[in-house]
Amino acid sequence: MSYTVLVFVKQVPDTQNITGDAMKPDGTVNRSALPAIFNPEDLNALELALQLKDRYGAKVIVGTMGPPAAAEALRAALYRGADECVLLTDRAFAGADTLATSYALSCCANKIGKYDLILCGRQAIDGDTAQVGPQLAEKLSLPQICYIEDVIELNKNKVVAKRAIEGGYEILESPLPALLTVIDSNEPRPMAARKVMKFKRARTSSELAKEHANANYTDAEALAEEEEALKQKGLLIHEWSADDVKADKSRVGLSGSPTKVKAIMNVVLTAGAAKVVEPSEQGIVNLIHELIADHTLG
């Protein structure tokens, strides 16, 4: 039998490699200058799904919630070997905290319907909360196993997986379907050139419409035909709105988010009032003496 594995991913600003260009003169981060990347641990989740596909045969469906531009992350998933993609996009989703996000993703999973496993990266580097995975599992009433390093065995009754715990590891088994969150424990495969050639033309409906509009090409019938042609070739990225996944509008986006941001303070990098110590013999001796004198050392 073949399995269906859903992988939920996120496109995030690259907060880990902040270069000088992304710093404003006042020492704070210019968020808009950060490039959008595939969240690193979501790539590990995708890799694990693709390994399961290689080992057991599986259809890998990748979903993301985000602005229309997040379709780029879905193409990157297709380039690596995903079979099908879903972009969950709607203005109503904007401003979601983790609870509203997990609710929206649960509606998406319910629309997809049948699946054996859901994989997520442990956490995204913009928020580092690690909450959406467990919250999604709860919304779907699925057992959850977090911090997965590898799947040891998958059969039609259960999944056996190895996961990290503080100071060691555990091997757990769970019936299917189940949700696993994956940590940085495998080496995500590179994009395959042949797949890039094929899927670089993959589009969401609204990307297609935008391309037509940009070319001043407004024939609705031609648009529909082209969309159908993409679909036939497996190049249409599903694009679902809140209504498409039957989401209760009061539970998504800002209105579905119990947590509100009261204040944001930028971390300012300033040259502190550090004492400069000369790297000479005498400089170091004076430093050590000072630290012994004030009882920091000794």
Next chain:
Amino acid sequence: MSEKIGNVWIFVEQEGGKIADVSLELVCKGRELANRLGVKTEALLLGDKLADCVDTLYHYGCDTVFLAEDKRLEPFTVLPYAKVIIGLIKEHKPNILLFGATMKGRELAPRVASEKLAGLTADCTDLQIDDFDDKVNKQFYKNKLMQIRPAFGGNIIATIVNTWDDPQMVTVREGVMKLDKPDTARKGKLVKVAPNITDVETLVKVIERVRQEKAVNLKGAQVIVAGGYGVGSKSNFKLICDLAEALGGEVAASRAAVDAGWIDHDHQVGQTGVTVRPKLYIACGISGSVQHRAGMDESKKIIAINSDPGAPIFSVAHYSIVGNLNDIVPKMIKAFKAKA
């Protein structure tokens, strides 16, 4: 007069009957919040055969300990823990619920919050009580929990408020809340809880569990010598160990040095490692990413040694030494040995 507000709860994490340091830190912080609100400090203690832990929780400031003991609560798995906690929340309606931002806390708290439809803020580094005037929604909230956390890779600090039903739930980073001295004369009330666990919660089975106590105790160290990518090689990392040994301190590392395989992950300081606040932190060849600084910038004295005068680590240092650590570290060892 508004209705009476609920108590402050702390989920107490234990491993083999030993209470996690972060849980005691949270009991101390929880007591401070409870005093401010005029409510009680109460602990949730789950596992099996834990009677010996109860007094410790009173000593650190708990008024009540809810104790749930059951074989199915050992070893820790998420579903039965979530079931017991949800049951207790519904029965007693706490105002605030604190979890340690440990691996266990970070998989358990979201499961509980999702079911309760409560807000949850991860990895807080500070908690305060204040009013929240939500001008967007024209709502005024009195005496809410200000949930303060770094976000965006540590580049911003956000203050977050939960505006829905109680409890206001957070996970709190290890090592950031101060541990008060226990008062062994303090007593409290024990409430035994019958766990309402069914087959649904025991679907996930632990087949094998391998675990050992960390060989290093960075949190308790007074002096820490840490090496980063600038150390250059595994063999050169011995310099870091030599300095730590000479000063009677522990060895730590940045993520880059751990990823390079020069030292074990147990030694990692930073957002994905341990948070430390020693008397002296010596950062050698560490550029000082926000993730690393978040784990050490509250150290009382910081010495930064780096060949790059523009390295961000110098922004948190008390003493900056620009130069080659291969020259500087041996000089430090020599100077200390000559004096001490």
